[in-house]
Amino acid sequence: METPTDSAPDVELQPHESQNVAVLVAWPYGNGPRHLGHGASLLPADVIARYHRSKGDNVLMVSGTDEHGTPNVIAAEKAGLPVRDYVTGTNEIIRNDFTGLGMSFDWFTRTTSKTHERTAQGIFSQLVDADYIAKGEMLGAFDEDTEQSLPDRYVEGECPYCHSCARGDQCESCNSLLDPADLINPVSKLTGNAVSFRQTEHYFLLLDKVAPDVIEWLKSNDKLRSNAKASSIAMAEQLRPRAITRDMSWGIPLPEGYELEGENHKVLYVWFEAVIGYLSASIEWAKNTQDDPNAWKQWWSNPNAPNYYAMGKDNVPFHTIIWPGMLLALNKLKEDREDYLRLPDVIASTEYLTFGDDKLSSSRGNVIYVSDLLRIVGPDALRYYFIAAGPETKDTTFSFHELTKRTNDELIAKWGNLVSRTFSLLNKNHDGKVPEISLHELHDADRELLNSIHSAFATVGENIERNKFSQALKSAIEAASAVNKYIYDNEPWKVAKTDLKEASRIMYVVANAIDNLSVIFSPFLPHSSQRIHQALGYDDVIASQPVSYELDPGTNFSVLKGDYSSNKHLWHYRHTRGGQKIHMIEGGHIFKKIDEEELQRDFQAISQARQLGNTALQPDK
RNA sequence: CGCGGGGUGGAGCAGCGGCAGCUCGUGUGGCUCAUAACCACAAGGUCGCAGGUUCGAGUCCUGCCCCCGCAACCA
Numbered sequence: 001m002e003t004p005t006d007s008a009p010d011v012e013l014q015p016h017e018s019q020n021v022a023v024l025v026a027w028p029y030g031n032g033p034r035h036l037g038h039g040a041s042l043l044p045a046d047v048i049a050r051y052h053r054s055k056g057d058n059v060l061m062v063s064g065t066d067e068h069g070t071p072n073v074i075a076a077e078k079a080g081l082p083v084r085d086y087v088t089g090t091n092e093i094i095r096n097d098f099t100g101l102g103m104s105f106d107w108f109t110r111t112t113s114k115t116h117e118r119t120a121q122g123i124f125s126q127l128v129d130a131d132y133i134a135k136g137e138m139l140g141a142f143d144e145d146t147e148q149s150l151p152d153r154y155v156e157g158e159c160p161y162c163h164s165c166a167r168g169d170q171c172e173s174c175n176s177l178l179d180p181a182d183l184i185n186p187v188s189k190l191t192g193n194a195v196s197f198r199q200t201e202h203y204f205l206l207l208d209k210v211a212p213d214v215i216e217w218l219k220s221n222d223k224l225r226s227n228a229k230a231s232s233i234a235m236a237e238q239l240r241p242r243a244i245t246r247d248m249s250w251g252i253p254l255p256e257g258y259e260l261e262g263e264n265h266k267v268l269y270v271w272f273e274a275v276i277g278y279l280s281a282s283i284e285w286a287k288n289t290q291d292d293p294n295a296w297k298q299w300w301s302n303p304n305a306p307n308y309y310a311m312g313k314d315n316v317p318f319h320t321i322i323w324p325g326m327l328l329a330l331n332k333l334k335e336d337r338e339d340y341l342r343l344p345d346v347i348a349s350t351e352y353l354t355f356g357d358d359k360l361s362s363s364r365g366n367v368i369y370v371s372d373l374l375r376i377v378g379p380d381a382l383r384y385y386f387i388a389a390g391p392e393t394k395d396t397t398f399s400f401h402e403l404t405k406r407t408n409d410e411l412i413a414k415w416g417n418l419v420s421r422t423f424s425l426l427n428k429n430h431d432g433k434v435p436e437i438s439l440h441e442l443h444d445a446d447r448e449l450l451n452s453i454h455s456a457f458a459t460v461g462e463n464i465e466r467n468k469f470s471q472a473l474k475s476a477i478e479a480a481s482a483v484n485k486y487i488y489d490n491e492p493w494k495v496a497k498t499d500l501k502e503a504s505r506i507m508y509v510v511a512n513a514i515d516n517l518s519v520i521f522s523p524f525l526p527h528s529s530q531r532i533h534q535a536l537g538y539d540d541v542i543a544s545q546p547v548s549y550e551l552d553p554g555t556n557f558s559v560l561k562g563d564y565s566s567n568k569h570l571w572h573y574r575h576t577r578g579g580q581k582i583h584m585i586e587g588g589h590i591f592k593k594i595d596e597e598e599l600q601r602d603f604q605a606i607s608q609a610r611q612l613g614n615t616a617l618q619p620d621k
Numbered sequence: 622c623g624c625g626g627g628g629u630g631g632a633g634c635a636g637c638g639g640c641a642g643c644u645c646g647u648g649u650g651g652c653u654c655a656u657a658a659c660c661a662c663a664a665g666g667u668c669g670c671a672g673g674u675u676c677g678a679g680u681c682c683u684g685c686c687c688c689c690g691c692a693a694c695c696a
Contacts, residue, residue, distance in 0.1 A: 029696065069696060140694085151694045180694085207693095231625045231691075242693070271696045313626085313690065321693090351626075352690070388644090393634085394627050395689050402633070409645055413658055421655035428654075471635075474644070484659055493654040593656055 016056045016571070019306065022299040022342075023049040024278045025063035025103075026311035026319075027111070030090045031075050034097040036398055037312065039370040040390040041350040043383060044469050045310035046103045048348065050523035050543065051464045053104075053564050054571040060299045062281035064109035064116075064559075065091045068251040069270040070151050074190060083250050087112065088556055093371075095548055095560055100374040101383065102526050105546050107285035108560035111252075111270075111277055115287065119280035120273040121255035123330065124244075128203070128258060132329040135260070136204045138243050141180055145193040149247035155195050157183030201260045204241035205272065210325040211239040217324055223346045224320065232320035239321070244272040275323040278309075279341070288551070289561065300341050308346045316349050348467050351391035355398045368398065368603065376602045377594055380525040381407045387473045387524055400603070404596040415480045415521065416591040419532055421487065422510050426582055429496040434511045434537065435504035436578030446509045449486045453479055453516045454573040460520050461571060476520050483513045508578060511536065515576040518542070522570075528590045537580030541566045 076086035251267025456479035463472030496503035526543030
């Protein structure tokens with residue numbers, strides 16, 4: 001990347017050598033709409049993907065809904081729906097949340113897809129054959145009446161130590177860690193029925209066997225954030241075999257030939273199969289959208305294709321230990337090094353977004369959903385908030401006040417207002433056109449400003465590449481501020497009255513700056529960047545959006561995909577062509593100012609309407 | 622001594638060995654093209670507490686206090 005000099009800023013950047021970049025987004029659990037915490041932890045993935053596309057890289061961004069597991073079965077029961085119908089509904093809700101936010105997935109599928117089932121079963125049987133998975137026995141809790149198997153957290157009873165009421169995994173009164181089998185008079189939290197425990201046979205992933213390799217890999221990966229790295233190494237040092245099957249009927253069945261004795265209702269446990277989704281979704285994407293069904297290997301088995309994983313911090317161990325452990329074991333079975341599956345490079349994890357005193361999660365009452373705020377403030381204000389004020393390095397408390405401040409006093413005051421005043425000046429004094437000038441008319445101050453925009457591409461890009469998203473966005477805002485100062489210093493509204501040619505030069509520089517800034521902002525604020533781009537008279541698409549698409553018509557199985565080919569090779573300074581007619585933005589403003597009281601009122605109204613409305617698809621309490 | 626993250630002006634954060642910074646808010650002034658927006662200047666901090674290392678410490682070490690997450694059947 002060149003250093004900007006005092007020469008004209010029209011130096012061509014070195015053409016960026018395209019890389020294949022995989023962006024792997026943690027699979028949202030399919031039990032209901034996404035809340036703000038989910039949005040905050042997954043949005044950085046979209047910034048990474050959009051930035052890399054803009055740079056010219058070939059991005060493959062995949063994810064899907066994680067639809068198996070007990071919580072979904074229970075939620076479906078409550079809703080009075082077959083589980084499959086229930087998760088089809090939540091998948092649609094989550095797809096809409098992501099579409100609304102503008103998450104530019106290449107493929108957003110479901111763990112209930114055939115490809116996923118086959119891939120997960122294939123990996124399972126390979127690992128069994130290679131002795132990385134072995135049979136063993138485990139004590140399981142069963143509802144005595146319904147025969148439903150129950151995870152620890154659904155079992156409660158009297159604490160054997162302090163004799164107060166305790167949940168299966170921990171006593172909230174005396175804080176003892178419990179084994180649910182020790183509880184006195186255990187009952188199901190769901191039905192109140194008595195719970196009994198029996199030994200049943202299960203498959204275990206022999207994590208201890210891959211631990212040395214996992215530790216070695218952890219130590220050698222210098223892109224992992226130090227917090228994730230240290231805690232993961234400590235955890236890896238005490239890995240034990242872990243059961244990866246469950247007694248239930250909802251899930252991926254064990255592959256043929258691997259059934260356990262006398263059992264026909266064992267399924268793969270969600271945490272084992274869900275992480276495989278990254279791979280299976282890539283395979284499914286290739287099969288459905290590419291000429292070459294093996295195209296996924298250009299990301300997964302390519303030594304020059306870095307990958308980025310995005311998730312909340314609770315998910316880190318699955319991506320630093322379990323998934324790498326599985327991949328390491330699989331790679332040991334590959335004869336050809338060229339078939340090695342790539343382990344995680346960058347784990348961009350966030351901390352938690354909290355709300356008041358309660359964790360903002362779907363398992364508690366205090367929740368604000370992504371869709372609520374999308375309706376009230378729109379996608380880009382929410383995206384701005386997530387990146388500028390989100391829990392990037394520490395837990396952060398959400399507040400309407402902070403959202404309002406960030407939107408009104410930063411996003412709108414700096415960037416939105418810059419766009420407004422520019423269009424207004426062009427309209428008033430320059431026939432609603434970008435003035436035409438020749439570049440050698442530029443003054444030193446003009447070049448200086450344009451150079452600062454030129455270097456903003458580098459600064460913002462570097463920060464994104466270092467996972468410093470809020471810093472990157474701040475740099476973009478600073479670049480916009482420089483343009484505001486330039487306008488103030490040059491007073492084009494005054495100059496236009498006496499010397500229109502001079503004013504044209506100034507306004508050309510401003511329009512040119514905005515044109516470039518819309519590209520710089522596009523990974524963060526794709527919706528508004530696209531509108532500004534069009535308002536400047538262009539008709540191409542610099543920030544595409546995902547669309548829902550029914551895979552096999554009639555199956556009710558839909559995925560998100562998108563065509564982002566026109567978003568590529570934009571991440572560099574360019575001169576705006578003069579003379580093009582601008583189009584005023586509908587309503588005059590790209591961003592709508594937030595009235596904090598109104599925001600709270602609107603939220604209350606939506607929240608109440610939701611509680612009164614159909615509860616069938618509500619997340620479980 | 623289970624593991625880890627965080628505690629920096631009113632708010633949100635950066636800095637992680639060399640004169641305490643940024644954004645917002647606040648005050649004053651300027652500007653009036655612009656969504657009471659924009660521009661300039663100013664006030665405001667003994668960098669959680671206590672020791673230590675060092676010519677020099679938010680920055681390294683030790684102890685303590687507070688907040689948060691994880692602790693593997695919460696996926």
